[in-house]
Amino acid sequence: MHTYGSALALIGVSVPDHLQAGAGVPVLQAPQAQGDLLIVPVADPEGLDRWKDVTDEGEQVVHGEATGNTHWLHRGFGSPGVRYARPGADEPLVACYVRVPPGQSALLVHTDEHGANGIGAGTYEIRRKRQFVRTEAELNTNPITRGLTGRPDASAWDLVWD
Amino acid sequence: MPDRTPEVDDAAFVSAFVERWVAGSLDVTPLTEAGRRQVEASLAALHEGLGRRWHGNVVWARSPQELRRALERAPALMRRPYLASRTERLARLTRIGTGLSQGTIVLGYAVIATMITFLPSYYIGSLINSLGGRPLGPGGLVTVVAIASGLAGLFSALVLSRAALNSARQVFAPIGDDLDQRLRPFLARGRTGLLDIGDPVRRAVAGLWDERLLEGAWTEGTPVRGFHRDGVLHDRGAVGAAHQAAQLEAGHSDTDPRARAVLAGLVGVRRALVWVPYAWLTVVLEPPVQIHTEKAGDGVRLHRDDGPALVWADGQAEFCLHGVRIPAALAAREPTVRELHTERNSEVRRVLIEREGWEHYVTRAGLHLVSSSPDPGNPGRDLRLYRTPPRVFDSDRLLLMTNGSPDRTGTLRHYAELVPGTLDDPVEAAAWQYGVPAEVYRELARRT
Structure with missing residues (x-):
């Protein structure tokens, strides 16, 4: 089984002080979360023919430009058959799909605080988080009614609540 | 023919160059007199290289508030060393004085025009008198003369003011857009390679420059544009001089002397922070005394927990948390819940809440x-x-x-x-x- 030490060594990162290098990385088939990513087992996505092998260097699943941190996808021990695919534009929340053959495993490794997660046999989608954005209707673009209903012109009167 | 060499492709060279370039963007060395002369020389080389005449008029601003004041009252800048004279009271008095003297000049010319019109209008009045067959009374003649003279005076005053305004318009025509357009082909030269050093530089410094600096600038329609150390203020994707400078450093000197002069000008003017070009005047913002930043991912952003992130030579201080500018009043202490709730900018509200922690906020706001x-x-x-x-x-x-x-x-x-x-x-x-x-x-x- 991979440990934090061996998993982070794959991406050339030393184990942060607060994580135990010897701690094991359990290989699971259930849903798991790594920071803003969620690993969810799914039925084989249909019509997806762009599967690629995960190379020795690993695959960059998500790179946060603001934080500089990256979630990397790697193969587990003795797992040459791990493949991944990028979704089409109609699935904005899916960062990538992963397919792990029976008896093999994959690793999702984070370059900073989130350590590593082991992924067992099956097909998964790695989903990212979305932000809440107010829809246009709620934004109330008419300045007159916006003035009447408050946001974003919060006045002292609006603070009298509850 | 590809314009790259192995040196420019070398990742170590690129990262070292980007680091040095970003350090230059954050440089806070104060401008000495010699430094100012160098910036002026660079601006001259830049203008002439881009085919514009260099006017030689530079107004120095020590802080964003001085820059804003200068840009808002741009036409006043030409009359005298504007920023050098200080107190607001004195400035107001001078402005009133200038207004009076200029008004007097216009009025004087209008009076002369009236006097010149007087005699012909008197004759025209007499002509109407004799040709019309019905003699005007003495009052009627005076009315005709007064109307004609008055109209002539008004007309000349109008023409004179228009002429004054038009000359101001020419002096204060913002030429930033024009310079930007002329600069683009120079900066696009030799950018055929896969590796563009401009990209990592742009990513690194994108959070530093505040395009709101030019808000409220006086203009007659053409938008006022300014240049900063890494590009232009209004366009985050604009190509700066970094790639060209890297090419030069890697031994790829451009053979065109004009391109070399333009590039040298662009690099030299980096000693200043921001410059705003007008047709006959350039306003230059000098670097601050302190810049505090933090690394965030691929870039740097303004940040300081325990004081102003930017301190300027005239004492102006600006507060930033994780790249978000926050009002000075809320920076020094923990804002009250009411202040947080009335804050209109959601980003400002977020960084202020996150400074104390969300759990703390949730408890405090009940x-x-x-x-x-x-x-x-x-x-x-x-x-x-x-x-x-x-x-x-x-x-x-x-x-x-x-x-x-x-x-x-x-x-x-x-x-x-x-x-x-x-x-x-x-x-x-x-x-x-x-x-x-x-x-x-x-x-x-x-x-x-």
Whole structure:
């Protein structure tokens, strides 16, 4: 089984002080979360023919430009058959799909605080988080009614609540 | 023919160059007199290289507030060394004096015009008198003369003021757009390679420059544009001089002397911070005394916890938290809940709340807890869903979560995010964030 030490060594990162290098990385088939990513087992996505092998260097699943941190996808021990695919534009929340053959495993490794997660046999989608954005209707673009209903012109009167 | 060499492709060279270039962007060496002369020489080389005449008029501003003041009253800059004279009272007196003297000149010319019109209009009046057959009374003749003379005086005053305005228009025509257009072909030269040093530089410094600096600038229609150390103020994607400078450093000197002069000008003017070109005048912002930044991902952004992130030579201080400018009044102390709720800018509100922590805010503001439930896969931690105060946040629901792993400082971070107001179950809210059904999120085995 991979440990934090061996998993982070794959991406050339030393184990942060607060994580135990010897701690094991359990290989699971259930849903798991790594920071803003969620690993969810799914039925084989249909019509997806762009599967690629995960190379020795690993695959960059998500790179946060603001934080500089990256979630990397790697193969587990003795797992040459791990493949991944990028979704089409109609699935904005899916960062990538992963397919792990029976008896093999994959690793999702984070370059900073989130350590590593082991992924067992099956097909998964790695989903990212979305932000809440107010829809246009709620934004109330008419300045007159916006003035009447408050946001974003919060006045002292609006603070009298509850 | 590709314009690259192995040196420019070398990753070590690129990262070292980018680091040096960004250090230059953050440089706070104060401008000495010699430095100012050098900036002027660079501006001259730049203008002439781009085919514009260099006017030699530079107004120096020590801080953004001075720059704004200078740009708002741009036409006043030409009359005298504007920023050198100080007190506001004196400035107002001088302005009134200038207005009076200029008004007197216009009035004087109008009076002369009136006098010149007087005699001909008298004759025209007499002509009407004799040709019309019906003699005008003495009062009628005086009226005709007065109207004609008055009209002539008004007309000449109008023409004179128009002429004065037009000359001001020519002097204060902003030429930033024009210079930018002329600069583009120079900066695009030799950018055929896969590796563009401009890209990492742009990513690194994108958060530093504030395009609001030119808001309120006096203009006659043409937008006022300014240049900063790495490009132009109004366009974050604009190509700066970094790539060309790297080419030069790698031994790829451009053979065109004009291109070389332009590039040298662009690099030389980096000793100043921002410059705003007009047809007959350039306003230059000098570098601040202090810049405090933090590394954030691929770039740097303005940040300081315990004081102003930017301090300027005239004493102006600006406060920034993680790249977000915050009002000085809220920076020094913990803002009250009321202040947080009346803050219009959601980014400002967010960084101020995050400085104290979301949990702290939730307690202090007394947010109503809608529901709480254990976080699946994160043993011992709860997901808590709160109702937000009306008209403060974009949504009625705020989900408070706890990280699965401690961060680098060893603390478990709490954080909160807005979720749709229709949700009342925290697990459902957490599942919504990832776009999965709540049942899937409930099966979560492990969170790191």
